[in-house]
Amino acid sequence: MKRQYQTASIEAADLLDRRVEPHYGKTLTRLLAAHALAEKLTAIGYQRALAAIDDPDLAPTIRKNFVEEKKHARLIYRLLEELGTTEEQADRSMIKAAKSPSFAAPRRFAEAPADALALLMASLSLDVTGLLMIGVNYRESSYAPHARAAEIILDEEEDHEQFAASALRDAAERFGAERVNAALREWLPMAANFFGPPGSGFTFDCLRYGLKARDNGELAELYLTMIGRRIEQAGLSMPAMTKRYPHALV
Numbered sequence: 086m087k088r089q090y091q092t093a094s095i096e097a098a099d100l101l102d103r104r105v106e107p108h109y110g111k112t113l114t115r116l117l118a119a120h121a122l123a124e125k126l127t128a129i130g131y132q133r134a135l136a137a138i139d140d141p142d143l144a145p146t147i148r149k150n151f152v153e154e155k156k157h158a159r160l161i162y163r164l165l166e167e168l169g170t171t172e173e174q175a176d177r178s179m180i181k182a183a184k185s186p187s188f189a190a191p192r193r194f195a196e197a198p199a200d201a202l203a204l205l206m207a208s209l210s211l212d213v214t215g216l217l218m219i220g221v222n223y224r225e226s227s228y229a230p231h232a233r234a235a236e237i238i239l240d241e242e243e244d245h246e247q248f249a250a251s252a253l254r255d256a257a258e259r260f261g262a263e264r265v266n267a268a269l270r271e272w273l274p275m276a277a278n279f280f281g282p283p284g285s286g287f288t289f290d291c292l293r294y295g296l297k298a299r300d301n302g303e304l305a306e307l308y309l310t311m312i313g314r315r316i317e318q319a320g321l322s323m324p325a326m327t328k329r330y331p332h333a334l335v
């Protein structure tokens with residue numbers, strides 16, 4: 086699809102001075118509210134993991150990730166504030182979406198107690214996916230402040246992704262393949278759903294305005310191919326899932 090606005094071509098002032106059609110601002114605000122909430126729930130998950138996991142080898146990484154996720158959430162809420170939407174208003178606008186399958190993984194991480202295995206699953210489901218969404222979509226956003234925030238976030242998400250990748254390689258030995266496979270069956274459908282429903286009117290608008298570069302379905306497929314390869318390389322089994330959103334076990 087041809088995008089109407091090029092990468093980083095729009096600044097907050099263009100919206101505030103109404104040089105861009107109002108629907109662009111509405112679409113952007115909704116996208117930023119979803120991004121901010123995902124970062125915030127991930128930060129809460131890491132905070133809870135820090136309190137629950139008593140492993141001196143893991144603690145520094147969990148603490149680092151917690152601080153960075155909190156910073157990511159702040160960065161995105163600040164973009165919303167610039168456009169006149171408070172954190173509270175943004176979160177309130179997400180109440181319904183937050184209950185949908187696309188938020189199941191971050192919600193689960195923020196609400197359920199995490200042990201070391203759940204931490205790995207959350208990282209595979211939130212950091213690896215986040216790296217794709219931000220690296221592929223938001224880095225090239227037509228909204229310049231979001232593209233700039235994406236560059237900052239990406240640097241740190243690359244570390245989070247490395248942590249998930251190396252923890253996955255050792256997981257079978259550390260936890261036993263059967264336990265890890267059971268956890269993958271529980272988490273991977275949620276992880277794939279984190280990209281959101283494909284072909285929605287909202288995503289169509291995001292693509293048209295250049296707020297996203299790829300459709301959700303394409304990114305979910307990319308993720309499943311990549312993670313599937315790594316899971317098999319680690320001697321684990323990729324769970325069989327339905328092909329369409331919301332993905333479920335078959």
Ligand SMILES: [Fe+2]
Nearest residue numbers: 124154157215
């Ligand atoms: Fe993040």
Ligand SMILES: [Fe+2]
Nearest residue numbers: 212215242245
């Ligand atoms: Fe992360």
